[in-house]
Amino acid sequence: MPEAERQRRQKLNSSGREERLNHAEVERQRRAKLNQQFNALRAVVPNISKKDKVSLLGDAIAHITDMQKKIRTWKMREQD
């Protein structure tokens, strides 16, 4: 188990504090970017039923498949 050893070393590391603070900060930025994408998604998807993320993704998926269906029928018409 290298994990136990790894943890021990990290604890003894004098810069361990900074590492953890930085880790928290990096994670915060990652979340911010993720939420930014969620908002961008809200902007391009019509008929948002609710505000929560799960519903948002659900609506987005529905909208995508709906458009794909539309496009498919148009392409078939075009072929005639």
Next chain:
Amino acid sequence: MPEAERQRRQKLNSSGREERLNHAEVERQRRAKLNQQFNALRAVVPNISKKDKVSLLGDAIAHITDMQKKIRTWKMREQD
């Protein structure tokens, strides 16, 4: 939810412990549902560039706007 389980929870509830456990469980289910939607999104969006969630949302948004553009031009043609 079985009655026995319900009673058990109610009993432990008085100690305040089960509520926290339940809270953790509920949150876990919420995350599971969210990831389920992410996977569903992966299934309907073509040309996934990378595997991470931020990129996935980015690709999904790009695909949506692209389709919207296509549909708009087709509709204009149809009007003629």
Next chain:
DNA sequence: TCAGACACGTGACCC
């Protein structure tokens, strides 16, 4: 080794 990505439990908040 190390940076990036994800899951977890917990506190706060809001109908």
Next chain:
DNA sequence: TGGGTCACGTGTCTG
């Protein structure tokens, strides 16, 4: 008033 949702810091895995 409590059940549902979010943001946070932290632990863990991986390439």
